[in-house]
Amino acid sequence: MRDIDLVRVRYVGREGTERLVRLEEAAEVPFEDGRMARVIPSYVGQGHMPGRYWAATMGDFVEYESVLESKWLTLLDFDREVTAFSSQPLEFDGIDGRGAWRHTPDVFARRRDGGALLLDVKNPQMRDDPRVRLQEERTRRVCARLGWDYAMVSEPDEQRWVNVDLLSSARRPLYLGEELVPRLLELTRRPVSIGELMRFMEFEDLARGVLFHLMWFQRIVTDLDRALRDSTLVKAQAEGVGR
Structure with a gap:
């Protein structure tokens, strides 16, 4: 797959205004302070359990889509190098050698040194799905361009x-x-x-x-x-x- 040709980033700022910026501009956006770029669905019979986690780091609630995701919010909350984090923080809108794609990562975390970490939380049974692996590859490449750390995680230790x-x-x-x-x-x-x-x-x-x-x-x-x-x-x- 050749390098990503074009990536834009959609996000919702703290004041509630939706914005669309070039990838290079996204590096300076405080995504930890923004609103969710995607509403987490909640309906009868769904296969996972969404909810809200109270984060001691910020003294506020952060929404999660599954119990597994809530575990990683807890671990980020415990990490003394993390100063803030947010759920569903942004959407990547890209075009590469395999076509157009979109993806909303699960969690954005800001570190004490100013660096950033982006997490995707996946059921371990889905990790070998070709679509998931392609999503991981694309997101990792984009994060490398932004200077962010990226990880796709499943069950913690x-x-x-x-x-x-x-x-x-x-x-x-x-x-x-x-x-x-x-x-x-x-x-x-x-x-x-x-x-x-x-x-x-x-x-x-x-x-x-x-x-x-x-x-x-x-x-x-x-x-x-x-x-x-x-x-x-x-x-x-x-x-x-x-x-």
Whole structure:
């Protein structure tokens, strides 16, 4: 397939105005702040479950089209290098050696260094579909021209997802237990097991929730590629590193 000859980008700005720009102009557009370029359908009997995810990163809701997509929104929300993200952010309208094509990627993420990441979330059973592979190839080539990172993803690593999903339950602002934060940070200056840490807490259930909140914001860290147990070692992150 020869190089893409023409690609335009359609998006809807924050104020609700639809715009169509050349690909080169799209590199400067803050897609993380815009509105959705495509409405996610919702109807009785559909094969996936759309919904809304509350993102701690922005303090706002982001729509998703499937449970699988909601997992990746959660992982982006947990990523301390991501400062904002949006769903269905833009539509590519292109022409190449195989004809005209259009595609609306699933998620756009802005990184702390100003870089961008575009994600397509696909059911693993569809990854070998020739149409999906062509879509991936086209989108990857366009993102390379924009200087963006691109990935087509399916199921995340199972153990890491289980851990991040658990911590995400504590991602909202603290309304109870805020007074425990300094004590937990002090006790985790050196590695300590979760079980040992809880022995110092008068109200263990409350303290565990506050601990998970601090771990979500990565003020206290651990190895998330292993199962979280009372024997898991945790440690306070260096000041200014976590969110």
